[in-house]
Amino acid sequence: MSLTLSEVEHIAQLARLELSADEKERFRGQLSAILEYAARLQAVDTRQIPPTSTVLASACYLRPDEPGESLSQADVLRNAPQVQDGQFRVPPVLE
Amino acid sequence: MTALVDLSVIRLLRLLDRGEISSLELTRSCLERIEQLEPHLRAFLTLTPELALQTAQSADRMRRANRENPDALPPLLGIPLAVKDVLCLKDVRTTCGSKILDNFIPPFSATAVQRLLDAGVVVLGKTNTDEYAMGSSTENSAYQVTRNPWDLGRVPGGSSGGSAAAVSSRMTPAALGTDTGGSVRQPAAYCGITGIKPTYGRVSRYGLVAYGSSLDCVGVLARSAQDAALLFTHMAGFDPRDATSSNAPLPPLELGSDPDLKGLRIGVPKEYFVAGIQPEVESAVKRAINHLQELGAAVREVSLPHTEYALPVYYLIAPAEASANLARYDGVRFGVRVEGEAMWDVFYRSRGAGFGAEVKRRIMLGTYALSAGYYDAYYGQAQKVRTLIKRDFEQAFEQVDVIAAPVAPTTAFRIGEHSGDPLAMYLEDIFTLPANLAGVPGLAFPVGFDAQRLPIGMQLMGAHFREDLLFRAAHAYQQVTDWHTSAPEISIG
Numbered sequence: 001m002s003l004t005l006s007e008v009e010h011i012a013q014l015a016r017l018e019l020s021a022d023e024k025e026r027f028r029g030q031l032s033a034i035l036e037y038a039a040r041l042q043a044v045d046t047r048q049i050p051p052t053s054t055v056l057a058s059a060c061y062l063r064p065d066e067p068g069e070s071l072s073q074a075d076v077l078r079n080a081p082q083v084q085d086g087q088f089r090v091p092p093v094l095e
Numbered sequence: 096m097t098a099l100v101d102l103s104v105i106r107l108l109r110l111l112d113r114g115e116i117s118s119l120e121l122t123r124s125c126l127e128r129i130e131q132l133e134p135h136l137r138a139f140l141t142l143t144p145e146l147a148l149q150t151a152q153s154a155d156r157m158r159r160a161n162r163e164n165p166d167a168l169p170p171l172l173g174i175p176l177a178v179k180d181v182l183c184l185k186d187v188r189t190t191c192g193s194k195i196l197d198n199f200i201p202p203f204s205a206t207a208v209q210r211l212l213d214a215g216v217v218v219l220g221k222t223n224t225d226e227y228a229m230g231s232s233t234e235n236s237a238y239q240v241t242r243n244p245w246d247l248g249r250v251p252g253g254s255s256g257g258s259a260a261a262v263s264s265r266m267t268p269a270a271l272g273t274d275t276g277g278s279v280r281q282p283a284a285y286c287g288i289t290g291i292k293p294t295y296g297r298v299s300r301y302g303l304v305a306y307g308s309s310l311d312c313v314g315v316l317a318r319s320a321q322d323a324a325l326l327f328t329h330m331a332g333f334d335p336r337d338a339t340s341s342n343a344p345l346p347p348l349e350l351g352s353d354p355d356l357k358g359l360r361i362g363v364p365k366e367y368f369v370a371g372i373q374p375e376v377e378s379a380v381k382r383a384i385n386h387l388q389e390l391g392a393a394v395r396e397v398s399l400p401h402t403e404y405a406l407p408v409y410y411l412i413a414p415a416e417a418s419a420n421l422a423r424y425d426g427v428r429f430g431v432r433v434e435g436e437a438m439w440d441v442f443y444r445s446r447g448a449g450f451g452a453e454v455k456r457r458i459m460l461g462t463y464a465l466s467a468g469y470y471d472a473y474y475g476q477a478q479k480v481r482t483l484i485k486r487d488f489e490q491a492f493e494q495v496d497v498i499a500a501p502v503a504p505t506t507a508f509r510i511g512e513h514s515g516d517p518l519a520m521y522l523e524d525i526f527t528l529p530a531n532l533a534g535v536p537g538l539a540f541p542v543g544f545d546a547q548r549l550p551i552g553m554q555l556m557g558a559h560f561r562e563d564l565l566f567r568a569a570h571a572y573q574q575v576t577d578w579h580t581s582a583p584e585i586s587i588g
Contacts, residue, residue, distance in 0.1 A: 008459070011459050011462050011463050011466065012459065014462050014466060015418060015446075015458050015459060015462040016422075016425075016439075016442040016443055016446055017443065017446050017447055017450070017455055017458060017459070018443040018444050018446065018447025018448070019447060019455070023452075023455070027455070027456060027459055030456060030517055030518075031456070031459060031460055031463065033518055034410060034460060034517065034518055034521075035460075035463070035473075037406075037407060037410075037518060038407040038410065038411055038473065038477075040404070040407060041404060041407050041408065041411075041473075041476050041477060041480055042472065042476065044401075044404060044476075044479075044480050044483070046476060046479035046480060046482075046483070049479045049480075049482050049483060050479070050482060051475060051478030051479050051481070051482065052478055052479075052481040052482040052485055053309060053478060054309050054339065055295050055296075055309070055485060055532075055533060055534025055559075056295070056296055056339060056341070056534070057559065058341075060338040060339055061333075061335070061338055061340070061342075062338065063335050063338075071202055071203070075202035076202070076428075078200065078202065079198070079199055079200060079202075079428065079429035079430070080427070080428055080429065081426060081427070081430075081431070081432035082432070088427055088428055090427055090438055090441070091434070091435060091436065091437055091438050091440070091441055092436075092437055092438065093437070093438045
């Protein structure tokens, strides 16, 4: 199992991660080694086995859909890098 | 005379109740100890001394005002506590050991933290962690390397390494940690203390910054099973803010002074005693199992046949969940932003500059495992093998009440020993990962030392929601042994 540089770049793009040329090369080697190790899972016969996404025995609890107290606007905005008129400010989304 | 910082939570509560010490005096002792050792150990990312002293003073006032009615007092009133920096504490910086959250001040507290605050604890500060709890040595912190109090050239384990070093070195009687793949139990073992990873869902994850949501558990590090049990009971329980928190009843924790384990069935999984394990670790764990047998427990061999697959399963599922959870760091609502012309540039640059190497590696790995064309072969297959690992435990717990095993294959390794080889670092987790994948509780506690006087840990694992059996067995062991009271001599010459 060996990833190509363009595969690494594709994954980084899906993950919205800017990587340096150095990082891409290092991750190419390291991720290849880890995936190689993980390949041993392919040997396990799981044809009759359902997947586990949660270990909880009972279904997740859903709370009643009732309005309650929430954080104030000031609390929600106070960690934002940029704020304007009580809103999060971001650069243009469309060019 | 024994110093205040050496005493257990149980003992401190008794002294506070009798008015023989004040919380202010105790908190000052902890802060002085921190001031003396912190330059050498670097266990804390943020210290909150003013907040701690204020809280201690009001705890003392409350205690004085209720002298006639001590039962009305919060159960942990005045007890100092350190909190791993992945748990939110309202109005105190919470970084997760990451530069991307360098300036994050949470507007709320995690439920686990809030419940202990309501029970009266005094928070001393936030402890160091591998970035986003991703690591087994605390070397992945973006801020500092924490040292093992038993040998300053070695790691304290991780990712709750700051909490483990702080408890072991007597900076605090107890601390909170989190365990996604062993991050409470492994540092507890490396630092010679006791650590509980509860059943998945037993403690609310609300306000715990998410890493692997189907695996994350909030736990306690302390110097005895009794102390860990006490804090655990005040933290556990259903929370409407966490859809995965459980309302399973908490069995009463009666930890008496009679170390009798008659009727307890202990299983020893042969898959945990394999080539590569440090011989001293194997022999110390086997001695401890014999000791439990002498206390009345029945010991037999069990098999957890899919143990060897836990590592690849974990290192696909946890990164997959992490890649989804960490998508929220986009430089918009919180965290560090690196400016760019368009929104996409901000995303790429903020994440590229804000995350460290291990976090990027896991995001990449998880993104790959979830991506079109690879999902079934990697993530899907890992979820199916997870079912087999979970069934292994279910079958074993039809035959025994608890499973005893080493926590890690070796004692604490040297700082830098595994850097540059992520897979070698991941292999440190082989004995702790299965409990997270199965969701079962695990309790680590010290059972000896190796030839270099580095602590050796053993873990007991139980069926879902049977933390009580783990505490009972470890407490019995600690009644008749003194490994857990050994303190490191910290060479700060």
